[in-house]
Amino acid sequence: MRQRKVPLRKCVACQQMMAKKELIRVVKTPDDEILIDLTGKKSGRGAYLCGKLSCFKLAKKSRALDRALKHSVGDQIYDQLEQDFIRVEDEFLAAKEESDDE
Numbered sequence: 001m002r003q004r005k006v007p008l009r010k011c012v013a014c015q016q017m018m019a020k021k022e023l024i025r026v027v028k029t030p031d032d033e034i035l036i037d038l039t040g041k042k043s044g045r046g047a048y049l050c051g052k053l054s055c056f057k058l059a060k061k062s063r064a065l066d067r068a069l070k071h072s073v074g075d076q077i078y079d080q081l082e083q084d085f086i087r088v089e090d091e092f093l094a095a096k097e098e099s100d101d102e
């Protein structure tokens with residue numbers, strides 16, 4: 001069986017290369033809003049994080065999102081994203097399991 005090529009992306013926090021579906025995308029929209037994009041389809045500049053809260057915390061500490069998105073991300077926005085991250089984590093993991101099933 002031939003293996004399909006999996007697109008890889010780098011986690012901005014721990015710098016690990018991972019399959020795209022293992023990562024959560026954070027996007028800066030054209031309106032300069034910073035959001036978690038579970039669909040991976042929103043337009044704007046994206047940054048990827050492992051679907052792990054520990055990686056989000058690392059990104060917050062090192063301000064990795066500021067660099068990846070080339071935009072200053074305020075503490076408030078990091079706090080908001082962290083809450084969103086916790087909220088979407090289960091959904092993300094569930095979706096991942098489903099797609100592993102194909």
Ligand SMILES: [Zn+2]
Nearest residue numbers: 011014050055
């Ligand atoms: Zn990571």
